Amino acid sequence: MSDSDPVPGGRPGEVERATALTGELTGRGVHGVVLAYVDTAGIARVKTVPTARLPAVVAWGVGMSPVFDTFLADDSIVTTDVLGSPDGDLRLYPDLDRLTVLAAQPGWAWAPVDRITQEGAPHPGCGRTVLRRTVAGAAERHGIDFRAAVEIEWTVGRADAAGDAFVPAVSGPAYGAARQVELSDCAADLLAALAAEGVEVEQFHPEYAAGQFEVSVGALDPVAAADHSVLVRQTIRAVSRRHGLRVSFAPAVLGQGVGNGGHLHLSAWRDGTNLHAGGTGRYGMTAEAESFVAGILGRLPALTAVTAPSPASRLRLRPSQWAGVFTAWGRETREAALRVVTGTAGIRDRAANLEVKPVDLAANPYLALASVIAAGLDGLASSAPLPEETTGDPARLDPGEAAARGVRRLPVTLAESVEAFRADEVLRRALGPVLADAVTAVRLGEAGAVEGLDDDGVAAAYRWRY
Ligand code: GLU
Ligand code: MG
Numbered sequence: 001m002s003d004s005d006p007v008p009g010g011r012p013g014e015v016e017r018a019t020a021l022t023g024e025l026t027g028r029g030v031h032g033v034v035l036a037y038v039d040t041a042g043i044a045r046v047k048t049v050p051t052a053r054l055p056a057v058v059a060w061g062v063g064m065s066p067v068f069d070t071f072l073a074d075d076s077i078v079t080t081d082v083l084g085s086p087d088g089d090l091r092l093y094p095d096l097d098r099l100t101v102l103a104a105q106p107g108w109a110w111a112p113v114d115r116i117t118q119e120g121a122p123h124p125g126c127g128r129t130v131l132r133r134t135v136a137g138a139a140e141r142h143g144i145d146f147r148a149a150v151e152i153e154w155t156v157g158r159a160d161a162a163g164d165a166f167v168p169a170v171s172g173p174a175y176g177a178a179r180q181v182e183l184s185d186c187a188a189d190l191l192a193a194l195a196a197e198g199v200e201v202e203q204f205h206p207e208y209a210a211g212q213f214e215v216s217v218g219a220l221d222p223v224a225a226a227d228h229s230v231l232v233r234q235t236i237r238a239v240s241r242r243h244g245l246r247v248s249f250a251p252a253v254l255g256q257g258v259g260n261g262g263h264l265h266l267s268a269w270r271d272g273t274n275l276h277a278g279g280t281g282r283y284g285m286t287a288e289a290e291s292f293v294a295g296i297l298g299r300l301p302a303l304t305a306v307t308a309p310s311p312a313s314r315l316r317l318r319p320s321q322w323a324g325v326f327t328a329w330g331r332e333t334r335e336a337a338l339r340v341v342t343g344t345a346g347i348r349d350r351a352a353n354l355e356v357k358p359v360d361l362a363a364n365p366y367l368a369l370a371s372v373i374a375a376g377l378d379g380l381a382s383s384a385p386l387p388e389e390t391t392g393d394p395a396r397l398d399p400g401e402a403a404a405r406g407v408r409r410l411p412v413t414l415a416e417s418v419e420a421f422r423a424d425e426v427l428r429r430a431l432g433p434v435l436a437d438a439v440t441a442v443r444l445g446e447a448g449a450v451e452g453l454d455d456d457g458v459a460a461a462y463r464w465r466y
């Protein structure tokens with residue numbers, strides 16, 4: 001069911017299925033369902049319905065204004081030719097395949113939604129629909145499907161910190177055992193909650209920055225991976241709250257230092273075979289995988305308008321912060337934007353993938369995955385050549401060598417990213433004109449909103465919005 005657009009009246013058999021689910025959920029003490037989507041600024045927005053309403057909701061949806069497509073992270077509103085008006089309404093349709101009982105919010109279940117117009121057509125601002133169509137197009141035109149995962153990094157602050165200050169709730173060192181001990185009860189509850197929700201956690205660890213942690217999850221089809229990225233954050237937030245902690249997924253909580261990333265992992269497959277392994281290209285990539293990587297590499301400056309969309313993203317996107325701010329690729333590199341992951345001998349056919357680093361959790365995960373996949377597919381379709389690998393820290397290359405290799409720093413300002421995005425027909429087409437205009441308007445709106453603020457001011461402005 002999640003492969004198709006919602007249909008007014010419900011997709012065949014869906015109302016019956018929702019009716020059965022309602023009984024089951026009520027029996028489990030679930031009183032309400034959270035219906036969630038992510039706006040252009042990367043904020044998850046919700047409506048909720050009582051559980052008994054679920055059959056009616058899969059038939060006819062729930063109303064919500066389209067105005068959120070041009071909301072900024074501070075809830076102010078910008079406009080485009082078609083979006084941002086106080087008029088109009090949309091219907092939110094939950095995806096029953098993804099309905100999940102929330103383990104850390106007793107009484108609640110959660111489901112991602114697709115948005116359609118009152119007339120029953122897909123809403124052109126629906127990022128989930130755009131991603132689903134991008135993936136379906138790859139299957140149709142290239143016989144390719146994808147496996148994807150979004151890494152989640154976040155910082156844990158004290159809830160009793162004065163004002164909106166960030167005071168790390170833990171003091172142990174990066175990757176340190178002490179820090180794991182400090183968060184022990186909360187982290188164990190988090191692992192239990194994610195397991196109960198059917199999220200496959202691969203790792204949990206204390207990260208580099210003060211109060212920072214990371215969860216990585218198993219790869220899924222891209223729409224499911226984006227859904228999980230939203231669900232995992234909802235769960236981390238809820239578990240942390242129960243432990244009296246405040247969390248931030250903002251790209252940066254402070255003006256200086258390492259930020260929170262949301263690296264994407266992506267691999268292209270055909271007929272069950274991973275195109276990133278067992279090929280005759282570099283590190284086992286097939287020719288198609290090399291071109292897929294080249295397609296993403298060539299569009300990185302424009303992609304950052306989607307993948308690093310906040311003024312706070314620019315605090316994170318700095319050299320020597322492992323955020324991958326140079327247009328380069330390499331095997332297991334931490335400073336190049338694209339890290340080719342071969343995996344360990346013995347499991348390479350399953351594990352090999354591409355990690356895209358200049359991505360953070362202010363990005364709408366549906367739009368980020370759709371854009372990155374579209375860029376890769378364009379490279380694949382045009383047999384784009386993958387340049388030479390760059391190892392080590394690209395910041396240390398002398399300018400001549402960097403230029404010869406095409407290694408450039410990614411845009412420093414949102415305005416530069418928007419300029420590259422506006423000129424990029426492939427990405428604009430991938431999102432469609434309505435969303436492409438929304439991306440441009442929202443980014444420029446965010447840039448305007450922080451004009452005159454210094455780095456600490458920018459960090460403070462977004463610290464608790466994500
Ligand atoms: N926190 C880093 C970032 O902003 C990533 C650290 C890592 O390599 O896991 O992307
Ligand atoms: Mg990390």
